[in-house]
Amino acid sequence: DAKTTQPPSMDCAEGRAANLPCNHSTISGNEYVYWYRQIHSQGPQYIIHGLKNNETNEMASLIITEDRKSSTLILPHATLRDTAVYYCIVSPSGIQGAQKLVFGQGTRLTINP
Amino acid sequence: KAGVTQTPRYLIKTRGQQVTLSCSPISGHRSVSWYQQTPGQGLQFLFEYFSETQRNKGNFPGRFSGRQFSNSRSEMNVSTLELGDSALYLCASSLPREKRMNTEAFFGQGTRLTVV
Secondary structure, rough: OOOEOOOOEEEEEEOOOOEEEOOOOOOOOEEEEEEEEEOOOOOEEEEEEEEEEEEOOOOOEEEEOOOEEEEEEOOOOOOHHOOEEEEEEEEEOOOOOOOOOOOOOOOEEEEEE | OOOOOEOOOOOEEEEOOOOOEEEOOOOEEEEEEEEEEEOEEEEEEEEEEEEOOEEEEOOOOOOEEEOOOOOEEEEEEOOOOOOOEEEEEEEEEEOOOOOOOOOOOOOOEEEEEOOO
């Protein structure tokens, strides 16, 4: 079973920051937080991942709370093309971590013009 | 750099038949994972192959099998197809040779299988 809890849907205005929350209260010390998204009928796309420090890349920022029980994915300037289902996944470290992903239901993010 | 390639993109089969799906990973990736996506169950892990060996397996019946070749290309096979096997089958590759620890998975566009 998925070890994360996400709101089923969210809306955001185009050009604003989209903040997607994720609860992972049972995360263990060696588990990473991954975010993927899936645009309709396409394969999931990797966004970002982190262990305990905040991370930023060209797509998004990941903020992980100090106790690591929750995180927030931030899309700084959402566009219509960011409309997708966003999945938050916790996965163990080590070489097997990225290869067996347990997907939950995700958050359906809709960016409105 | 070419992405993960899955063939065919679409497939229609009849109940009771078998089907083989193919996945070519990103060049240099050693791990290939397979997932099934249905509207009811969402994205579910099928199995993972690494260096021609099955390393992880999800909770699917034995009708679902796979293999990986020495060039890391992978195939999955479903025998005795059932209507419920209709799904989008996704392949993901990861673990470039120069990396050993956590890295992201790259997904293909999937094969949409319809069983009639």
